[in-house]
Amino acid sequence: MLPFLAFFALCYLAPVCYAVWTSLRRTRRTGPLGLGTEHDTFAGLANYAQALADDRFLTGFGRVLLFGAVQIPLMTVLATALALLLESAAARWVTFFRGAFFLPYGVPGVIASILWGFLYVPGLSPLVRIAQGVGWNVDFLSRGSVLWSVANIVTWQFTGYTMLVLIAQLKSVPGELYEAARIDGASAWQVARYVKLPLLRPALVLTTVFSIIGTLQLFAEPMVLRPLTSSIDSGYTPNLHAYSEAFVGNNQHRAAAEAVLLALVACAASFGFLRLVGGRGKERG
Amino acid sequence: MTPSPRRTRPGAAMPTRTPVRHRIIIGALLTTAAVYFLAPVYWLVVSATKDSADLFGTFGFWFSDHPRPLRYLTAVLTYDHGVYARWFANSLLYAGVGAVCATLLSAAAGYALAKFPFRGRETVFGLVLAGVLIPSTALALPLYFLFSALGLANTYAAVLIPSVVSPFGVYLCRIYAAAAVPDSLLEAARIDGAGEARIFAGLGLRLMGPALVTVFLFQFVHIWNNYFLPLVMLSDSGLYPVQLGLTTWIGYADRQPVLYQYTVGGALLSVLPLMVLMTVLQRYWRTGLTEGSVKA
Numbered sequence: 001m002l003p004f005l006a007f008f009a010l011c012y013l014a015p016v017c018y019a020v021w022t023s024l025r026r027t028r029r030t031g032p033l034g035l036g037t038e039h040d041t042f043a044g045l046a047n048y049a050q051a052l053a054d055d056r057f058l059t060g061f062g063r064v065l066l067f068g069a070v071q072i073p074l075m076t077v078l079a080t081a082l083a084l085l086l087e088s089a090a091a092r093w094v095t096f097f098r099g100a101f102f103l104p105y106g107v108p109g110v111i112a113s114i115l116w117g118f119l120y121v122p123g124l125s126p127l128v129r130i131a132q133g134v135g136w137n138v139d140f141l142s143r144g145s146v147l148w149s150v151a152n153i154v155t156w157q158f159t160g161y162t163m164l165v166l167i168a169q170l171k172s173v174p175g176e177l178y179e180a181a182r183i184d185g186a187s188a189w190q191v192a193r194y195v196k197l198p199l200l201r202p203a204l205v206l207t208t209v210f211s212i213i214g215t216l217q218l219f220a221e222p223m224v225l226r227p228l229t230s231s232i233d234s235g236y237t238p239n240l241h242a243y244s245e246a247f248v249g250n251n252q253h254r255a256a257a258e259a260v261l262l263a264l265v266a267c268a269a270s271f272g273f274l275r276l277v278g279g280r281g282k283e284r285g
Numbered sequence: 286m287t288p289s290p291r292r293t294r295p296g297a298a299m300p301t302r303t304p305v306r307h308r309i310i311i312g313a314l315l316t317t318a319a320v321y322f323l324a325p326v327y328w329l330v331v332s333a334t335k336d337s338a339d340l341f342g343t344f345g346f347w348f349s350d351h352p353r354p355l356r357y358l359t360a361v362l363t364y365d366h367g368v369y370a371r372w373f374a375n376s377l378l379y380a381g382v383g384a385v386c387a388t389l390l391s392a393a394a395g396y397a398l399a400k401f402p403f404r405g406r407e408t409v410f411g412l413v414l415a416g417v418l419i420p421s422t423a424l425a426l427p428l429y430f431l432f433s434a435l436g437l438a439n440t441y442a443a444v445l446i447p448s449v450v451s452p453f454g455v456y457l458c459r460i461y462a463a464a465a466v467p468d469s470l471l472e473a474a475r476i477d478g479a480g481e482a483r484i485f486a487g488l489g490l491r492l493m494g495p496a497l498v499t500v501f502l503f504q505f506v507h508i509w510n511n512y513f514l515p516l517v518m519l520s521d522s523g524l525y526p527v528q529l530g531l532t533t534w535i536g537y538a539d540r541q542p543v544l545y546q547y548t549v550g551g552a553l554l555s556v557l558p559l560m561v562l563m564t565v566l567q568r569y570w571r572t573g574l575t576e577g578s579v580k581a
Contacts, residue, residue: 016419016424016427018427018430018431022427022430078318081314082315082318085311085314085315086315088311092308092312093312093315096319097315097318097319099564100318100319100322100323101318101319101322102563103322103323103326103560104322104325104326105506106506106556106559106560106563107326107556107559108509108510108512108528108555108556108559109510109512110510110512110528110529110531110532111528111531111552111555111556112325114531114532114535114548114552115325115326115328115329115552116325118328118332118549119325119328126328156321156322156325159322160322188307209418213418213420216420217420217421217422217423217513219422219512219513220512220513223512223532224532224535227535227536227539239420239422239423239513242426243426243513243517246426246429246517247517252430255426256426256427256430259423259424259426259427260423262420262422262423263419263420263423263424266418266419266420266423267415267418267419270418271418
């Protein structure tokens, strides 16, 4: 227990505290042209005010929220459908399909983005070529579509994982329950709708929370696609913004403030979601 | 249970009550999904057999006239004094060592949380759970500032140390230990005079086996896939893991087009270990999560 706590303190508690501390300070340079000695002084909430007044940072937040509002339900529905189809008695080749759906989870986000990036770029992409073959001029990387191209990468990667969590949940229920429902004359569809779906609730809540957190920290995908298109700028997602603030803008303090804001929003969104579904569960129970 | 009234035809091996029509629809849906999930990987395999010219010149979903996978993959490995092999070894080191340590630490912590009531236990558990909810990339930046203040940035330790902490692993281990390690067994071992450390190592770890496989697998995948942390922590390209190395290649590909081809080959090679690992471990892990050791 103790060794874990030590590392946990070093890697979770300490950075959180350090981030809060850093975010409340600022660097003052004195001397001619601001090139003299540096002083760290207390800045209050100035860094937060600056971050919140930055249009690009806020747009980035809005963008990932929109992204999550569309991508998370889509992926969850897809994963649930696939899990139920695979667990239905009529499915064959279950092992093969399960493996095929889960495979992308083993492809790192960066590699997945490189892969799909190649599949998006005109001239290289067989997809664009096929589309043009049927007379459809598609541009996956335009300003309007690139967000959904990123959404496709994320969906491709994580649907199989979500599906496996749901299947594990389905399997944790004794088979007699399904058998009983079937003996009562329920059709396969009714079993899925009225027995399996309610059972999936806890797993669905869990995977949704993970998706919310994952969405807010969206980084690798836009970062890798950036060289391929002008539609992604350095503030495309909050994370990208904080990163460029820290390493390009060289402003630790504001980057720390943005990291804190990001963590706060993530916690608020996850807890908010848990409250929402938890509350509804109580009414029903 | 009473034998269920079978509506199936006599002699049918499986409960094949579903009409053939349904089975065809389900099969078609599953196949469509499989095509979506497999196509990019298929593209990667095909493309790794092509040289730069064919990569751009031939249709992506089919082989060129002269597929030469081994030759082009060897070129990936030898380019720039074998820097790719170095990245690969780094990735193995980060993910392997990190995941083993993370698994042991999580097991000990989860076991302790499940089996020893102590003051503040729920507070500790709550803190750990909150750790699951904090985006890891929001942690990475402050962690970098902290580590560079400590002089640890740009070292192997900078990536390894954060990798050994897995709040999710602790959560999983606690749940699993509570279900799979019976108190009566611990009592018996204590009466036999075994020390707590021995009980944990001999009994606890063994009974928690399937959960540990899961934690190891997830943490390995997590570290192997992690991009933000090494990107933030490392500036020396000799310390890079594969993913980070590949993105630098693709960054230079504009000036040096052969790097497109190397990136494709490198991407294929980097996907292989996880595929192997998942295939080997997944059977443990699927059966493991749903079974307890005291299932009557």
